[in-house]
Structures are given as structure tokens and as C-alpha cells.
Amino acid sequence: MIKRLIILVLILFQYSILYPSPIGMIKVNDSTYVDESEIDVGSWLSYYSWTLDHEGYVSAQKVMPDSNAIDKALWKFINTKTESLNNQFAHSTGLPIGFFKTDCSDSKTYGKRLRSGNGNCSLVELPITGISYEQVIKFCEWRTNILGENKIVYKLPTPEEWKHIALIGLSELNKRNGYCDTLYKGKCPSFNYKIKCQCDKDSVLGKLNGIAGWSPDKNGLYDLFGNVSEMTSLKNVAKGGNFNLYAKQCHFDSVQYYEKPMIWLGFRCIATIGKVNKNTISQNPVLKPSIKDSSSKVLMNGKFGSFIDNRDGTNYRVVLIGSQLWMAENLKFKPDSGEFWYPENNFENAYRYGYSYNWQTAKNVCPSNWHLPTKEEFDTLMVNIGGNETQTAYNELLPSGSSGFSLLFAGSHIGINYVAGGLGGIIWSSTESKKRTAWCLGVGSLNKIAGIRSTFSKSDGFSVRCIKDK
Numbered sequence: 001m002i003k004r005l006i007i008l009v010l011i012l013f014q015y016s017i018l019y020p021s022p023i024g025m026i027k028v029n030d031s032t033y034v035d036e037s038e039i040d041v042g043s044w045l046s047y048y049s050w051t052l053d054h055e056g057y058v059s060a061q062k063v064m065p066d067s068n069a070i071d072k073a074l075w076k077f078i079n080t081k082t083e084s085l086n087n088q089f090a091h092s093t094g095l096p097i098g099f100f101k102t103d104c105s106d107s108k109t110y111g112k113r114l115r116s117g118n119g120n121c122s123l124v125e126l127p128i129t130g131i132s133y134e135q136v137i138k139f140c141e142w143r144t145n146i147l148g149e150n151k152i153v154y155k156l157p158t159p160e161e162w163k164h165i166a167l168i169g170l171s172e173l174n175k176r177n178g179y180c181d182t183l184y185k186g187k188c189p190s191f192n193y194k195i196k197c198q199c200d201k202d203s204v205l206g207k208l209n210g211i212a213g214w215s216p217d218k219n220g221l222y223d224l225f226g227n228v229s230e231m232t233s234l235k236n237v238a239k240g241g242n243f244n245l246y247a248k249q250c251h252f253d254s255v256q257y258y259e260k261p262m263i264w265l266g267f268r269c270i271a272t273i274g275k276v277n278k279n280t281i282s283q284n285p286v287l288k289p290s291i292k293d294s295s296s297k298v299l300m301n302g303k304f305g306s307f308i309d310n311r312d313g314t315n316y317r318v319v320l321i322g323s324q325l326w327m328a329e330n331l332k333f334k335p336d337s338g339e340f341w342y343p344e345n346n347f348e349n350a351y352r353y354g355y356s357y358n359w360q361t362a363k364n365v366c367p368s369n370w371h372l373p374t375k376e377e378f379d380t381l382m383v384n385i386g387g388n389e390t391q392t393a394y395n396e397l398l399p400s401g402s403s404g405f406s407l408l409f410a411g412s413h414i415g416i417n418y419v420a421g422g423l424g425g426i427i428w429s430s431t432e433s434k435k436r437t438a439w440c441l442g443v444g445s446l447n448k449i450a451g452i453r454s455t456f457s458k459s460d461g462f463s464v465r466c467i468k469d470k
Contacts (some may be wrong), residue, residue: 001004001458003127005205008434016433018019022041022148022152022154023093023094025271025451026044026219028165029168031272032165033270034157034221034268034270034271035268035270036220036221036222036290037091037092037129037138037211037212037222038127038211038224038227038266039127039269040091040127040211041078041124041125041127042088042124043072043089043090043092044128044131044139045090045100045144046090046095046096046098047095048060048099048340049096049100050401051361051402053399053406055100055317055406056319057189057400057404060126063080065078066260069130069260070129070130071109071263073104073123076124077104080098080100080101081143081399081400082101085150085236086098086099086100086101090124090370091211092269093147097124099399100121101121102121102429103109104121104123104402106258107121110210111204113209114209115212115213122210125212126208126210127223127259127266127406128266129208129212129228129263129264129265129266130261131266131267131469132260133231143192151273151274152268152272153273155220155270155302156233157269158231158232158233158234159255162232162240162404163253165221165224165270166224166225166240167242167252171218171220171222183461189247190454191214191227191250192205192206192226192227192243193205193206193226193245193247193249193250194206194246195247200203207243208243208264211223225250226241226243226250227242227243227266228243229241229242229266229269230268231266236256236258237255237256237257239252239254239263240254242254242256242265243264244264250400251304255378260336273395298318298325300320303320304317304319304320304328304404304436305318311367321358321385321404322384324377324380324467325379325467326466327466327467328405328406329354329408330353330410330427330465331355331366331465332354333365333367333466334355335361335364335365337422338359338361338364340355340357340365340461341356341413341461343355343410352408353408353463353465354410354463356410356461356463357428359458359460360383361427362462362464363430365464366464366466370467371430371469372428372430373429373430373466374429374430375452376431376432377467379452380440381441382441382450382452388450388451388452389449389450389451391449394443397443397450398443398462406457407443408425409424409425409466412426413462414460424442424443424444424446425442425447426441426456427441427463427464427465428462429452433455436457437455437456437458438454438456439453440453440456441455442456
């Protein structure tokens with residue numbers, strides 16, 4: 001008996017490794033997981049930051065919500081990017097929120113509508129609204145590809161699936177009554193809908209509240225009824241009611257119709273574990289092709305494009321600025337010889353920030369048909385984005401700038417030490433200034449200026465951005 005029990009435990013342990021519970025989700029039956037709460041602003045911002053980092057400025061802008069369909073204070077926060085990463089982890093993605101502030105004074109005006117931010121901006125705990133059906137479908141596809149690694153499939157529930165999930169979370173009494181109880185014994189509402197009453201929740205009723213601010217159902221799911229109506233897989237059809245509606249309009253059979261992004265409209269996903277097939281999602285744009293199926297030809301779509309370095313199969317984003325075609329991310333190639341370092345001496349950082357190379361190595365690491373830029377080519381770049389030694393150029397070079405150059409604060413390797421990335425970033429040119437120094441393009445977070453300077457030691461380690469041969 002003990003032997004059989006041990007075998008069963010090992011099988012279950014193996015299964016839990018192969019098929020882990022998706023982040024931020026609760027299992028509601030043998031095959032289905034459901035987001036614990038409505039997708040929050042923080043999770044949407046982590047999606048934005050990932051898109052900005054991997055696909056560039058134009059793609060990231062397509063992720064932004066409609067400013068007319070979210071709260072003004074929230075839009076102010078979302079529309080203010082930073083050059084340093086906010087490492088607060090998002091509830092439904094498990095990823096850092098990214099290029100957004102860590103705090104916000106405006107959130108204090110929400111009072112009990114938001115939980116304590118614990119030093120972080122509590123606005124990110126609002127449900128994401130102001131997004132379209134098409135944007136949500138893209139989010140589900142991204143979540144399947146990146147977070148689910150094509151082993152967990154995320155999608156919007158059908159209206160029937162949503163109703164089934166809502167029903168199984170109700171008590172037996174509520175199921176018999178056909179609706180969720182609207183009041184607790186203390187005469188306070190049990191979910192967020194339009195009402196005036198005399199209780200401690202009076203100030204938050206009929207207004208958009210943060211996620212998980214009300215009691216969960218018996219499965220542990222928050223806000224299936226009220227707060228924001230939730231999109232279904234059927235376009236223009238939402239379920240569950242919202243803070244603008246009365247309690248009698250917020251039940252499992254109610255339907256809310258929409259034609260555009262609304263401040264009362266959000267969503268949550270359901271997930272199933274299993275391999276993705278062509279009938280599950282419409283596209284898989286982020287998978288890296290194999291080397292033998294790719295070439296170094298640059299593929300452009302307007303200002304932006306990509307190419308594959310056949311030496312190691314890395315796919316790079318590129319951007320056209322003026323007449324120059326630049327790599328829109330730092331070089332990540334590991335050469336067979338020369339001096340180079342991992343950022344912060346951590347090999348995992350090379351994927352995000354690229355390697356730091358000394359000058360001699362930097363001159364020889366660009367792929368064929370690309371080269372390390374000269375000082376004169378940096379001069380031309382700066383003219384195109386606002387001028388040398390200017391804050392305008394600084395803003396344009398950052399990931400939040402419209403130039404698409406997307407320069408990250410990767411830090412530097414000076415002597416035997418690593419200078420942290422939060423202080424700025426430096427990129428080599430191929431132009432020598434003196435016997436021991438060379439010209440570089442540098443940005444600093446303290447003075448917020450970008451400039452081309454000649455005092456950088458050739459033995460130090462800086463980033464490389466390659467420019468296309470003419």
C-alpha cells in the first residue's frame with residue numbers, strides 16, 4: 001500500500017511539473033483554468049513593456065488603451081513612461097510592469113476603491129478598460145505564445161462557458177434563486193453595482209473598483225458579477241454586469257452589448273493545457289524560425305523590420321531613421337575570441353541587454369552586411385533625432401521615444417567592475433579618438449542628455465549597435 005502511494009505521489013509530482021497551474025488562475029474543473037480576477041492594468045502594462053522591448057515602438061502603441069475610455073488619472077500614469085524598469089510583478093502575467101513609475105500620488109484620491117499599494121502605484125490594480133475586442137484577442141495569443149509556451153492555451157470564454165463558470169461558483173441557495181445574493185447580512189452589497197446604502201462600502205459603490213476588492217465566490221474567483229462587464233469570445237457581447245448597472249442587471253444570464261472600448265468593459269481569460277494547433281489561435285508571430293529556414297535578408301514593413309543573424313539564429317528588430325538602417329536592439333552575439341562580458345556578470349542578462357565588448361572586439365562582431373557605426377554616422381543619427389548633447393535626442397533614443405532606436409540602460413564594464421545599467425548606456429563607434437580612447441554615443445539618466453563623446457577607454461566594455469552597409 002505504501003509503495004503504491006509513493007508511486008502515486010511521484011506521478012502527481014511529475015504531472016505538476018509538466019502541467020503547472022497558469023499564473024494568476026484558479027482551476028474550476030478538470031480541463032479549465034480561469035483568471036482569479038479581471039485582468040488588471042499592471043498585467044496589461046507588462047504586455048505593453050514586453051511588446052516595446054521585443055517588437056518596437058509602433059507595435060507597442062497598438063497595445064495602448066483608448067484614452068477616452070479609462071480614468072483620467074490612470075491615463076496620466078500610463079502615458080508617463082520611464083527609462084528605468086518597474087520590477088513590480090503583474091498579477092496575471094508574472095512579468096515586471098516595465099517602463100512605468102513605481103508610485104503615483106493620484107491613486108490616493110481613489111480611497112477604498114483601491115487596496116494599499118505597499119509603496120507601488122496602486123492604480124495598476126484597477127481592471128484594464130478602454131481596450132478593444134481585437135486588442136484582447138492579441139493579448140490572449142501573446143499569453144499563449146510567451147507565457148504558455150504554446151502548452152497552455154489562453155482565450156476568451158464563450159458566453160456559455162462564462163455562464164457555466166459563474167454558476168458553479170454560486171452557493172446552492174443562489175443557484176436555486178437564479179442569481180447572486182446582492183446583500184450580506186449586514187445589509188452591505190456583496191459585489192459592486194449601482195446602489196446607495198448606509199454601510200462602509202457606500203463611497204465605492206457605482207464606481208470602478210480595483211480587482212479583488214470584494215469577496216470571492218466559492219471557487220475563489222473575484223468580481224464575476226459587477227465592477228466591469230467581461231468580454232466573451234462573441235464580439236460585442238459581454239457578461240456579468242458592471243458598476244453602472246443595478247443588481248438585477250448583474251446576473252449570469254444578463255448580457256451587455258458594446259461596439260467600442262468602454263470604461264465599464266474589461267475581460268478575463270480561461271486556459272486549457274495542451275498543445276496549440278492551427279485551430280486554437282490565428283497566428284504565432286513571435287516564434288523564432290530555425291537557421292536553415294531563414295536568411296540574413298532584411299524584411300521591412302514601413303519604418304520597422306527585422307533580420308536574422310545566421311551565425312546564431314538571433315532575430316533582430318531594425319529601424320529606419322532618416323536614410324540609416326539601424327539595429328533596434330543591442331547585439332547579442334557571443335564571439336569565439338576577444339574580450340566581452342555579461343551585463344552584471346549574469347549570462348541571463350545578455351538576452352535582454354546584449355554583451356558588453358571592448359573596442360577591438362566590437363569592431364569585429366557585427367554580422368555580414370552590417371558594421372560598427374562611425375562617429376560621422378552617429379552625428380547623422382543625432383541630427384535626425386534632435387541634435388547632439390540634447391534632452392530631445394535623449395528622449396528619442398529611449399524605448400519610449402518615437403524614433404524606434406530603443407536604447408536600454410545596459411550599463412558598462414569598467415576595469416574589473418560593472419557599472420549598473422540604471423546610470424545609463426554607452427554604444428561603441430568604430431572611430432578612434434586617441435591611442436587609448438574611441439568615440440561613443442552615451443546617454444545618462446542623471447542629466448538626461450544624449451551625446452557623442454571621445455573619452456572612453458578602448459579596454460572598457462560597452463554595448464554594440466550595428467548599422468546596415470550602404
